Amino acid sequence: MELETGKFFEVHPVRDVKRMGEVRAAYQMGLGETSTLVMAKETGAALVILDDKQARAAAQSEGLKVAGTLRILELAYERGLIKDLRSVYDKLNRMLARIKGDLLEASLKRYGLPLMR
Numbered sequence: 001m002e003l004e005t006g007k008f009f010e011v012h013p014v015r016d017v018k019r020m021g022e023v024r025a026a027y028q029m030g031l032g033e034t035s036t037l038v039m040a041k042e043t044g045a046a047l048v049i050l051d052d053k054q055a056r057a058a059a060q061s062e063g064l065k066v067a068g069t070l071r072i073l074e075l076a077y078e079r080g081l082i083k084d085l086r087s088v089y090d091k092l093n094r095m096l097a098r099i100k101g102d103l104l105e106a107s108l109k110r111y112g113l114p115l116m117r
Contacts, residue, residue, distance in 0.1 A: 014038050027058040040064050051099075070099070070107055077111065086113050 014020055014035050024034040033055035040048045041062065048064045049072055050056050059066045067075075069092070077085040089104045093116070105115050 012039065012043070015042055023058075023062075027054065029055055029058060033058070037062055037064065070103060074107060074110075085111060086116065090116060 016038060019038050019041075020031075020034055023029070023037055024031070027034070027037075029037075029052075033050065033052055036048060036050060036055070037059055039045070040059070041064070046065065048059050048066050049069065050059055050066055051068045056066050056068070073082060073085065073088055073092075076082045077088075082088055086108060089108070093099060093101070093104060101116070108115055
C-alpha cells in the first residue's frame with residue numbers, strides 16, 4: 001500500500017535558492033518550513049502540510065492552502081486508509097510529544113471515537 005511504503009512522496013530540490021533566503025528572512029522560519037513554502041510555490045502545490053503555527057500563517061499569507069498532520073490523518077481515516085485513528089494518534093503522541101492532547105481529543109470526538117485518556 002502506498003500509505004505504508006511512502007511511495008506517494010516525491011523529493012525535489014528547491015530551485016530558487018535566492019527566494020529561500022528572502023522567505024526565511026521575511027518570516028524568521030527554519031530551513032524545513034522555508035523550503036516547504038518555496039517548493040510549494042515553485043510546483044504550484046494544491047496543499048501544504050505544516051503544523052508550526054508561524055509557518056502556517058506564512059504559508060497562508062503567501063496564498064497557499066494549508067493543512068496540518070491531524071487533518072491529513074483525518075482525511076485518510078475518512079477514506080478508509082486508516083482503520084484505527086485512535087491507535088495512530090497514540091503512536092503519533094508517543095513519537096511527537098509536541099502535538100497537544102486537546103487537539104487529538106477534539107479530533108476523536110468529531111468521529112465519535114473513544115478518547116485517549
